[in-house]
Every structure is written in structure tokens, then in C-alpha cells.
Amino acid sequence: MTVSQDTIYAQASDNISDFQFDNRVAGVFSDMILRSVPGYTQIINTIGDFADRFVKPNTQIYDLGCSLGAATLSIRRQIQGRQCRIIAVDNSESMVARCQENLNAYVSDTEVDLVCGDIRDIDIQNASLVVLNFTLQFLPPEDRETLIAKIYQGLNPGGILVLSEKIRFDDASIQTLLEEQHLDFKRANGYSELEISQKRSALENVMKPDTLTTHQQRLTDQGFSHFSLWFQCFNFTSMVAIK
Ligand SMILES: Nc1ncnc2c1ncn2[C@@H]1O[C@H](C[S@+](CC[C@H]([NH3+])C(=O)[O-])CC(=O)[O-])[C@@H](O)[C@H]1O
Ligand SMILES: O=C(O)C(=O)Cc1ccccc1
Numbered sequence: 001m002t003v004s005q006d007t008i009y010a011q012a013s014d015n016i017s018d019f020q021f022d023n024r025v026a027g028v029f030s031d032m033i034l035r036s037v038p039g040y041t042q043i044i045n046t047i048g049d050f051a052d053r054f055v056k057p058n059t060q061i062y063d064l065g066c067s068l069g070a071a072t073l074s075i076r077r078q079i080q081g082r083q084c085r086i087i088a089v090d091n092s093e094s095m096v097a098r099c100q101e102n103l104n105a106y107v108s109d110t111e112v113d114l115v116c117g118d119i120r121d122i123d124i125q126n127a128s129l130v131v132l133n134f135t136l137q138f139l140p141p142e143d144r145e146t147l148i149a150k151i152y153q154g155l156n157p158g159g160i161l162v163l164s165e166k167i168r169f170d171d172a173s174i175q176t177l178l179e180e181q182h183l184d185f186k187r188a189n190g191y192s193e194l195e196i197s198q199k200r201s202a203l204e205n206v207m208k209p210d211t212l213t214t215h216q217q218r219l220t221d222q223g224f225s226h227f228s229l230w231f232q233c234f235n236f237t238s239m240v241a242i243k
Contacts, residue, residue: 083230133164175235
């Protein structure tokens with residue numbers, strides 16, 4: 001895969017439109033996410049390790065908001081021979097087209113159903129693993145509980161949800177500290193102040209982080225028996241919930 005550099009917000013614009021997962025973003029997404037999300041590679045690798053531990057033969061795995069398929073590929077490497085099916089879903093046509101190419105680049109005996117559609121519309125059944133890797137934060141807040149309820153219903157007992165999210169903090173000092181640390185991470189990865197501020201404006205209306213408490217409460221309200229944060233770097237986290 002050729003990785004193109006993300007320069008989407010490099011030029012000054014007096015009219016920043018809402019962030020969209022369009023063809024331009026899909027074309028630079030690998031670079032964008034690696035330079036923007038601390039711990040992304042570790043999270044992707046660990047999702048594969050969770051798959052090895054939790055995925056039972058003849059069950060289904062869901063990668064909701066799969067983008068270019070990084071989590072699906074990490075999972076697929078770990079579950080050869082288990083007669084499972086991975087359902088990878090994204091509503092961006094450009095992401096799905098590129099994801100299909102990435103899937104085709106490797107051989108595997110695990111079937112992958114790649115669906116271009118809205119994760120709010122898909123059926124979840126017989127699941128041993130569901131992945132929401134930085135996707136829930138893009139759903140309107142009022143739709144999040146219904147999706148978590150659907151995931152809980154579709155998971156088999158002992159099945160696991162991996163939920164990775166940018167979070168916000170009620171404590172203003174912590175919010176400022178960890179947000180600044182994240183911005184330093186982006187600066188260290190070569191993003192200019194202009195790129196950082198223009199992308200922040202683009203994301204303002206479309207990405208609404210919850211607090212860790214809100215996530216935990218929502219998961220336990222739906223019935224999950226076990227919950228933990230397993231990764232945090234600044235305001236970027238990954239959680240697990242087991243049915
Ligand atoms: N309602 C929706 N239905 C379907 N897809 C959606 C929806 N809303 C957003 N998306 C899709 O969710 C993905 C979010 S990126 C996930 C990274 C990936 N998980 C990864 O492990 O690399 C996270 C980020 O960019 O920070 C995009 O591809 C959207 O098109
Ligand atoms: O870049 C940011 O500031 C983020 O919060 C992460 C991100 C990464 C990729 C697409 C959208 C948001």
C-alpha cells in the first residue's frame with residue numbers, strides 16, 4: 001500500500017466545511033490516523049490479540065466503521081481456521097473501495113463481508129467480537145445507546161466489545177492538559193498550527209467525545225458484566241466490555 005501524506009488542512013481556507021470521510025480523506029487516511037491518534041498501532045495489534053483470545057469457531061466478528069480495514073486485517077491474521085466470518089462496515093464509499101483492495105492483498109481462509117452502509121442499519125448476530133475503533137464518536141450522541149444495545153443483544157455470552165474513543169474530561173484542568181499533550185503529539189508528527197486549528201474546526205460539529213464515565217455507564221446500563229479501560233494515551237482510549 002502506498003501511503004500518501006495528509007496535507008488536507010495545510011492551505012489556509014476562510015470557509016472550513018464539516019469533516020467528511022470523502023475520497024480525499026480516504027486517500028491519506030493511513031498517514032492521517034497514524035500522525036493524529038497516539039497508540040493507534042498498538043491498539044490495532046491488541047485488537048488482533050483480543051481476537052485470538054475471544055473469537056470462537058463458527059461465530060461472527062463485526063468491525064464497525066472499518067475505514068481501510070486495519071482492525072479487520074489484524075483480526076483476520078489471528079483467527080485462521082476457525083470458520084468465522086468478519087462483517088466489516090463503513091458508510092464511506094471511498095473507504096470501502098480502498099478497504100477492498102487492502103483485503104485483496106492478503107490471502108486468508110476467513111470470509112470477509114465488506115458492507116458499504118450505516119452501522120445503525122446492520123443486524124448483529126452470533127458475535128464473539130465487535131470492534132468500534134474510533135467510530136462511536138462520529139455517531140450523533142442520541143444514537144449511541146441504541147447501537148450499544150444492539151451490539152449487546154448480538155454478542156454471545158462471553159463475547160467482547162472493543163470500544164476505542166477520544167474522550168473528554170469534566171475536570172477542566174485535566175481536559176486542558178491532555179488536549180494540549182495531544183496537540184504536542186500532532187506537532188511532533190509534523191502538523192502545523194494552521195493544519196491543527198483548521199482540522200479542529202472541521203471536526204467540531206461532527207465528532208463529539210463522551211467522558212469515560214458516560215461510556216462505562218452506557219455499557220453497564222445495557223447489561224455488560226465486565227468493563228475496563230485497557231489503553232489510554234492523553235485523551236485517546238480503548239475500552240473492553242464483556243457480556
Ligand atoms: N454511521 C456510520 N456508519 C458506518 N460508518 C461510519 C458511520 N459514521 C462514521 N463511519 C465511518 O467510521 C470511520 C471512522 S475512523 C475509524 C478507524 C478504523 N476503525 C480503523 O481502525 O482504522 C476514525 C477516525 O477517523 O478517527 C470512518 O471511516 C467513517 O466513514
Ligand atoms: O486529528 C484529531 O484531532 C483527532 O481527533 C483524530 C482524528 C483522526 C482521523 C480523523 C478524524 C479525527
